[in-house]
Amino acid sequence: MSNELVWNRPEPPSKPSPTPLSRELIVNAAIRLADEGGLDEVSLRKVAAALNAGPMRLYGYIETKDELLDLMVDEVYGEITPPDPSADWRTGLRHVAHAVRAAAKRHEWFIDLLGGRPHQGPNSLAHIEATLATVGFDDIDQALSAVGAVMAYVYGAVRNEITELRAERSTGMTEEQWQRANGPYMQRMLATGRFPMLAKVMYEGSDGDHARAFDDGLDYVLDGIAVRHGI
Amino acid sequence: MSNELVWNRPEPPSKPSPTPLSRELIVNAAIRLADEGGLDEVSLRKVAAALNAGPMRLYGYIETKDELLDLMVDEVYGEITPPDPSADWRTGLRHVAHAVRAAAKRHEWFIDLLGGRPHQGPNSLAHIEATLATVGFDDIDQALSAVGAVMAYVYGAVRNEITELRAERSTGMTEEQWQRANGPYMQRMLATGRFPMLAKVMYEGSDGDHARAFDDGLDYVLDGIAVRHGI
DNA sequence: GTATCGCTCGATACACTGTATCGCGAAGAG
DNA sequence: CTCTTCGCGATACAGTGTATCGAGCGATAC
Numbered sequence: 001m002s003n004e005l006v007w008n009r010p011e012p013p014s015k016p017s018p019t020p021l022s023r024e025l026i027v028n029a030a031i032r033l034a035d036e037g038g039l040d041e042v043s044l045r046k047v048a049a050a051l052n053a054g055p056m057r058l059y060g061y062i063e064t065k066d067e068l069l070d071l072m073v074d075e076v077y078g079e080i081t082p083p084d085p086s087a088d089w090r091t092g093l094r095h096v097a098h099a100v101r102a103a104a105k106r107h108e109w110f111i112d113l114l115g116g117r118p119h120q121g122p123n124s125l126a127h128i129e130a131t132l133a134t135v136g137f138d139d140i141d142q143a144l145s146a147v148g149a150v151m152a153y154v155y156g157a158v159r160n161e162i163t164e165l166r167a168e169r170s171t172g173m174t175e176e177q178w179q180r181a182n183g184p185y186m187q188r189m190l191a192t193g194r195f196p197m198l199a200k201v202m203y204e205g206s207d208g209d210h211a212r213a214f215d216d217g218l219d220y221v222l223d224g225i226a227v228r229h230g231i
Numbered sequence: 232m233s234n235e236l237v238w239n240r241p242e243p244p245s246k247p248s249p250t251p252l253s254r255e256l257i258v259n260a261a262i263r264l265a266d267e268g269g270l271d272e273v274s275l276r277k278v279a280a281a282l283n284a285g286p287m288r289l290y291g292y293i294e295t296k297d298e299l300l301d302l303m304v305d306e307v308y309g310e311i312t313p314p315d316p317s318a319d320w321r322t323g324l325r326h327v328a329h330a331v332r333a334a335a336k337r338h339e340w341f342i343d344l345l346g347g348r349p350h351q352g353p354n355s356l357a358h359i360e361a362t363l364a365t366v367g368f369d370d371i372d373q374a375l376s377a378v379g380a381v382m383a384y385v386y387g388a389v390r391n392e393i394t395e396l397r398a399e400r401s402t403g404m405t406e407e408q409w410q411r412a413n414g415p416y417m418q419r420m421l422a423t424g425r426f427p428m429l430a431k432v433m434y435e436g437s438d439g440d441h442a443r444a445f446d447d448g449l450d451y452v453l454d455g456i457a458v459r460h461g462i
Numbered sequence: 463g464t465a466t467c468g469c470t471c472g473a474t475a476c477a478c479t480g481t482a483t484c485g486c487g488a489a490g491a492g
Numbered sequence: 493c494t495c496t497t498c499g500c501g502a503t504a505c506a507g508t509g510t511a512t513c514g515a516g517c518g519a520t521a522c
Contacts, residue, residue: 043508056472056510065509115342115390118398120417125426132428140436143428149384149448152391156383159346167349186351195356197363197374205371216459217380223458224451274479287481287501296480 019052023061026051027071031107034072039109042068066117073113074121076103082130089231090222092134093147096127097154097218104158108166111159137229146225153221161210254292256282258302262338265303270340273299297348304344305352307334313361320462321453323365324378327358328385328449335389339397342390368460377456384452392441 029050033041044065048055062068080099083092104110131151137143190199225231260281264272275296279286293299311330314323335341362382368374421430456462 044510045508054472056474059510060471111346115387115394118394122420125420125429129426129429132432140428140431141439144432144436145444145447146451148391148444149388149451152387152448153380153384153452155387155390156346156385157380157387159386160379160383163346163349189353189356195360197371198356198360200371201363201375205375208372213376213379216376217383220377220380220452220455220459221384222455224453224455227454227458228447228451275481276479285501287503290481291500 021051021053021057021061023071026058026061026068027075030068031072031075034109035107039112042072042109044068069113070117070119070121073110073119074123076107076110077119077121077123077127079103079106080127082127083134085130085133087134089135089137089146090226093131093150093222094218096131096134097150097214100151100154101158101161101214104162108162111155111162114155142229146229149225150218150221153217157214157217161214164210252282252284252288252292254302257289257292257299258306261299262303262306265340266338270343273303273340275299300344301348301350301352304341304350305354307338307341308350308352308354308358310334310337311358313358314365316361316364318365320366320368320377321457324362324381324453325449327362327365328381328445331382331385332389332392332445335393339393342386342393345386373460377460380456381449381452384448388445388448392445395441 026047030042030047033046033050044058045055047068048058051057058068062071080096080103083095083099087095128147131147132143135143135146137146186202189195190202257278261273261278264277264281275289276286278299279289282288289299293302311327311334314326314330318326335345359378362378363374366374366377368377417433420426421433
């Protein structure tokens with residue numbers, strides 16, 4: 001028995017912890033934070049606080065912050081519905097491309113995490129599996145090549161789109177508007193005459209919608225695959 | 232705080248100081264650090280230390296760390312030699328694709344920075360200008376579409392390649408080797424039979440070389456452009 | 463019922479980040 | 493020579509991920 005007065009002693013922690021924890025709860029909390037405030041809002045302290053827990057509590061469920069990010073990525077992969085197995089390769093790949101783009105727009109942080117580390121989570125694997133299955137080429141190397149090219153394009157295109165979106169949001173207007181109206185630096189650069197093509201793009205290019213541009217680029221890749229593989 | 236971009240602000244005059252400083256010195260020091268030890272080695276303290284200066288000294292030349300990263304990106308763009316203006320669009324785009332890939336392999340951090348923020352530095356602009364010029368389509372929207380698709384593919388493909396490279400380096404063997412020999416998790420996943428295509432890839436796929444895969448994917452895109460634009 | 467052990471868990475601590483602040487020292491004016 | 497001004501950069505701060513280790517619990521032995 002301690003000689004301290006009651007008021008001096010801390011309350012014993014309620015061992016049945018204030019809130020139960022699980023990987024799912026942690027990942028969902030992290031995803032919500034990231035959706036609302038970007039990846040910067042995802043710190044172990046903030047995630048833990050959102051669950052009424054101390055930071056170190058999380059280390060019982062994850063070994064490192066990167067693992068949490070991996071889990072988040074795999075969770076988003078889980079949201080991506082696989083293509084209809086009976087669809088032809090072109091329809092299937094187009095479905096996958098659109099699904100990935102949609103997921104990335106729901107979770108803008110997704111694309112930032114995508115290329116960073118290899119994705120080996122169960123949902124990621126299932127996603128790759130379904131994608132490979134939908135092309136159904138006999139030659140496995142051909143299938144890999146086609147899928148790889150499509151995914152590379154999708155990745156780059158989505159990344160560009162999200163980046164532009166962020167820039168627009170932070171300035172409050174589209175890139176072209178910004179450069180035309182409020183970009184004195186850009187104005188001056190174009191005025192030097194050293195960038196005639198760029199100037200043409202700024203002044204003559206149609207500010208086309210992104211979905212259309214994405215589809216057009218995707219069609220290049222799909223057409224190319226069809227040509228090379230003679231299908 | 233000024234709202235101007237870095238490239239719009241003049242450098243401060245060099246003061247009599249233990250070691251003179253300049254944007255170029257700072258950027259070069261940062262690039263060397265990043266080349267040697269990855270982006271994690273680029274902290275303002277470390278960059279400053281490499282130049283025998285205190286951290287806050289740098290804030291006379293840059294306003295924020297992100298600006299330093301922007302300068303680094305633009306510097307790498309400067310290393311990329313533009314395509315021969317007399318080359319046809321296909322040769323020109325291929326040159327650009329290979330040049331970007333080569334630069335990214337020299338500076339592995341480049342790809343991590345690429346999509347993060349819009350690139351408006353002089354070298355970046357010159358690069359886009361030259362790329363647009365090399366396709367030389369009459370229709371500016373067609374040119375943008377083609378260049379955009381190629382750059383998106385290059386971006387995604389290089390990103391995947393670098394990521395795989397890092398994974399290989401950290402484990403000391405190729406991905407296939409790793410998964411075949413030391414990946415008990417992967418083994419178990421494949422053993423479930425839920426990923427037949429993936430298993431086929433692991434066991435039957437040829438561990439092709441990356442340069443070849445890059446070229447193949449690039450050809451898809453270029454072929455697709457040719458088909459769609461009838462050239 | 464009591465004493466001891468072992469072990470888990472999470473508060474504290476540490477090294478590090480980017481950058482705001484403001485006291486000091488030097489340059490310039492009279 | 494004195495006073496003012498002003499810009500530089502050392503110090504300080506709020507934040508990060510995570511190693512450490514003492515407190516507090518349950519189980520075991522008597």
